[in-house]
Amino acid sequence: MDNPLVRILVLNWNGMEHLEECFSSLVEGCQREDVEFVLLDNASTDESVTYVRDRFCHDPRVVVECLDKNYGWSGGNNYGIKKSIEKGAKYIFLLNNDVKVERNCIENLLDMAEATPDVGGVAPKMLLYNQPWLLNSIGLECSIIGSAWDRGLGRVDSPRWDEITEVVGICGGAMWLRTEVLLKTGFLPEEYSIYLDDLDLCLRIWSVGSRILTCPNAVIHHKFSATWEGSPDKIRQKYFLNTRNRFYLMERMFPRSCLPEIIFWVGVGELKAIGNSIRKSEFWRIIKHMKAWQEAIKYYYEAKRWRRENQHIFQRRQQDLFWKLIRKQPLFCPEIELPVEGWYKPKRVCGRELQAMSKFATIYHKGGMLSFSCGNPSPSMGNIDIIVRFNDNVIEHIQTTQFKKYILDLPAGKVIFEANKIFEVEQHSIAPYDIGAWFEFNT
Numbered sequence: 001m002d003n004p005l006v007r008i009l010v011l012n013w014n015g016m017e018h019l020e021e022c023f024s025s026l027v028e029g030c031q032r033e034d035v036e037f038v039l040l041d042n043a044s045t046d047e048s049v050t051y052v053r054d055r056f057c058h059d060p061r062v063v064v065e066c067l068d069k070n071y072g073w074s075g076g077n078n079y080g081i082k083k084s085i086e087k088g089a090k091y092i093f094l095l096n097n098d099v100k101v102e103r104n105c106i107e108n109l110l111d112m113a114e115a116t117p118d119v120g121g122v123a124p125k126m127l128l129y130n131q132p133w134l135l136n137s138i139g140l141e142c143s144i145i146g147s148a149w150d151r152g153l154g155r156v157d158s159p160r161w162d163e164i165t166e167v168v169g170i171c172g173g174a175m176w177l178r179t180e181v182l183l184k185t186g187f188l189p190e191e192y193s194i195y196l197d198d199l200d201l202c203l204r205i206w207s208v209g210s211r212i213l214t215c216p217n218a219v220i221h222h223k224f225s226a227t228w229e230g231s232p233d234k235i236r237q238k239y240f241l242n243t244r245n246r247f248y249l250m251e252r253m254f255p256r257s258c259l260p261e262i263i264f265w266v267g268v269g270e271l272k273a274i275g276n277s278i279r280k281s282e283f284w285r286i287i288k289h290m291k292a293w294q295e296a297i298k299y300y301y302e303a304k305r306w307r308r309e310n311q312h313i314f315q316r317r318q319q320d321l322f323w324k325l326i327r328k329q330p331l332f333c334p335e336i337e338l339p340v341e342g343w344y345k346p347k348r349v350c351g352r353e354l355q356a357m358s359k360f361a362t363i364y365h366k367g368g369m370l371s372f373s374c375g376n377p378s379p380s381m382g383n384i385d386i387i388v389r390f391n392d393n394v395i396e397h398i399q400t401t402q403f404k405k406y407i408l409d410l411p412a413g414k415v416i417f418e419a420n421k422i423f424e425v426e427q428h429s430i431a432p433y434d435i436g437a438w439f440e441f442n443t
Contacts, residue, residue, distance in 0.1 A: 001061065003088035005034040006110060008095055009080040013042040013070055015097040016051050018223070022097050023056050029103040032110075036089070038063045040080040042070045073172065074188035074197045081187050085179050092182070094175040098223040100129065108218040109176045112164075120181035120210030121202060123170040124218035125161065126150075131342065133157055133359040136222045137174075138214050139167030140199055144262060144326055145269040146246030146254070148199050149333035156359045156422050156434040162216040168325040170212060172198030174220050177205075184208040185313065189252070191299075195238075196245040203253040206322035207313045224338075240288040247296030251303035255323060269331045335432045342417070349430055350377045352403075354438040356431060359419050365390075367412035371442040375403035381427055384437040385420040392416075403440070 010022060019039070026037050039052045041064065049064055056062040067079055077094050084092045091113055093106070109122055126136040135157055137150035150171055152161055170176070175198060185204035188197050202212055254262055270289065277285035307314065337344055342361030346353050354377065363370070376384050379401045388396035391413045396406065408415075419436025428435070 001034075001036050001063075001087075004036040005032075005089065006091045006093060006106065007036045007038055007080070007084040007087065007089040008093040008106070009038050009040045009077060009084070010095050010097050011040045011042060011073065011076050011080070012044060012048050012097045013076075014044045014046045014048065016044075016046045016048040018098040019048060019052055020055070021100050022095075023052065023062065025099075025101040026106070027056060027059055027062065029101055030106040032107065033061070035061060035106060036063055036087075037061055038065055038080060038084075040076055041066045042072075042076045043067050072190070073194060074190045074192065078187045078190065081177075081179075081182060085183070089179055092177045092179055094172060094177070095220075096173040096222065098129075099126075099174065100221040102219040102221070105218045105220060109215055112213065112215045112218075113176065113178060116211075116213065118209075118211055119213050120178045120185075120205040120208070121170050121212040122176035122218075123167055123212065123214045124174050124176065124220050125157075125214070125216045126171060126174055126220045126222045127157060128338070129221045129223040131339065131358070131360075132221055134338070135161060136224050137171040138216065139165075139212070140169030140171060140202070142168045142199060142326055143269075143331050144265045144328050145331050146196070146249040147242075147269075147332045148196055148249075149336075154336045154338050154433055155425070158422065158424070158434075160424075163214075164216065165214050166325065167212055167214055168206070168322050169199040169202035173222055176215075178210070181205055181208065181210050186310065189248075191302075192245050192248060193241060195241050196249050200249055200253060203249075203322050204313055207253070209321070236284055236288060239285060240292060243289060243292040244295045247292060248299055248303070251296065251300055252306060258323065265328065265331065272331065337431070337433055339433075344431065344433060344435075347431060349438065352377070352440055354440055356433070356435045356438050357417055357419065358434065359422060359436055361417045361436070363415040363417075365410055365413055365415050367410065370408045370410055370415065371405070373403045373405045373440040373442070374398060374400070374437050376401050376423075377403075377430065377438055378428060381423055383421070386437050387418040387420060389416040389418065390414070398437075403438075405442075 041049050049066060053064055067076060081092055109124060112122055123139040125138045128134045128136050133156055135152035135155045137153060138161055139151040140148050141151050142148045151167060185208055189200050205212060274286055339358045342358045344356045346355045383399050383401050386398040387394055390410055423435045425434055
C-alpha cells in the first residue's frame with residue numbers, strides 16, 4: 001500500500017500463539033482501506049511469519065516485515081517507525097502481539113488524532129484480557145524520581161476512567177503516535193534495553209510542544225503477564241533495569257531548572273528503598289542500587305552530549321509542559337494487587353479474616369453446602385449489592401450492610417458473584433484496590 005494513513009506495527013518474537021486473535025481482531029474490527037497491519041518480526045524461530053502470511057496476507061492491508069536479528073522492543077519498533085515514515089504514514093500505532101483489539105478501536109484513535117492536531121500521542125484504554133472489568137493501563141504516571149507505572153492498573157473500569165485527560169505518557173504495549181512529531185523528537189532510546197523507553201519518548205513529545213491524551217473509547221484487551229517475574233535472576237535484573245533507567249530518564253529529560261528539587265527527592269527515594277531492603281533483609285537490592293548509581297554516573301556525559309545535540313527539544317520550559325503532570329507522591333509505583341478469579345488475598349479487617357471480591361468473582365463448587373458470610377466492614381459506606389449466579393442462573397440477590405450468613409445447597413458447578421456496586425479506593429482505606437464486597441467463607 002502506498003502512503004497508508006495509519007501503520008499498525010505488531011512487534012513479534014516467537015509469539016505465534018497470540019497472532020490469530022491479534023490479527024483477526026485488527027482485520028475484522030477495522031474496515032478502513034488506508035490502514036496497514038504489519039507483522040514486524042524480530043527474527044522469530046517459530047512459524048510466526050509463515051502463519052501470518054498463510055492466514056492473513058490474502059488481505060492486502062496485512063504486511064509482513066522481517067528483521068535480520070532480534071533488535072529488542074525499541075530497536076525493532078524503530079525499524080518499523082523508519083519504514084513507516086518512508087512509506088508516508090501519518091500515524092503509527094505500536095502494538096503488542098498479545099492483545100485483542102475491540103471493534104472501531106483504530107477508528108476511534110484516528111478520529112481523536114485528526115480532531116486534535118496538537119496531540120502527538122494517544123493512550124487507548126487497555127483492559128486485562130482474563131479479567132476485562134479491570135484496567136491494565138490508560139496512560140502512564142511518573143514521579144519526580146523517574147519511577148513510572150500504568151495509570152489505573154488493577155482498578156475496576158468505571159465512568160471515572162472515561163474522561164479524556166492529559167497524561168504524561170503512553171504504555172508501549174499500545175502506543176499511538178503522530179509521525180510529524182516523531183520527526184522532531186527522534187525515536188525510541190535503545191540504550192534503555194527495556195523499561196521506561198516508552199516514557200522517554202513521551203516526555204520528548206511534550207517537550208516539542210505536543211500533548212498526549214487518553215482515548216477511553218478505544219479499547220484493547222491485553223494478556224498482562226509477569227514475564228520477568230519467573231525466577232530470582234529475572235526479578236533482580238528487572239529491579240536493576242528499572243532503577244538504572246530511572247536515572248537515565250532524569251539525566252536525559254528532566255528540566256535542569258528543577259535540579260535541586262529533583263536531587264532532594266531522589267535522596268529521599270534512595271534512602272527509603274535502601275531502608276526497606278534492610279528491613280526485609282533483601283540485601284541484593286542494595287547491590288543493584290549501587291550498580292545503578294555507577295551506571296548513571298557513567299551515562300551522565302552521554303546524556304549531556306545527547307541533550308546538547310538535541311537542544312531543539314529543550315527550547316520550551318519543560319516544567320510548563322510535562323512537569324505539571326509529574327508526581328511527588330507516591331515516589332514509587334503504589335502497591336498493586338491483582339485478584340485471582342476475582343478474589344483478593346485474605347486480609348484481617350476489623351478483627352475478622354475477610355476476603356474481598358472485585359467486580360466479578362468465581363467459585364468452582366464441588367457440590368453440597370456453600371456457606372459464607374458477606375457484608376461491609378465499614379457500614380457507613382452503605383449496602384453491598386451482589387447478584388449470585390449458579391451455572392448462569394440468578395439464585396440470590398444480596399443487599400446488606402451488616403455481615404449476614406448465607407447457606408446455599410448446590411450441586412457441582414460454577415458460582416459467580418457480581419457486584420452491582422463498587423467501593424472504590426477513594427472511599428475506603430482497607431486495601432489499595434476497588435472492592436465489590438467482603439466475604440468470610442465457612443469451612
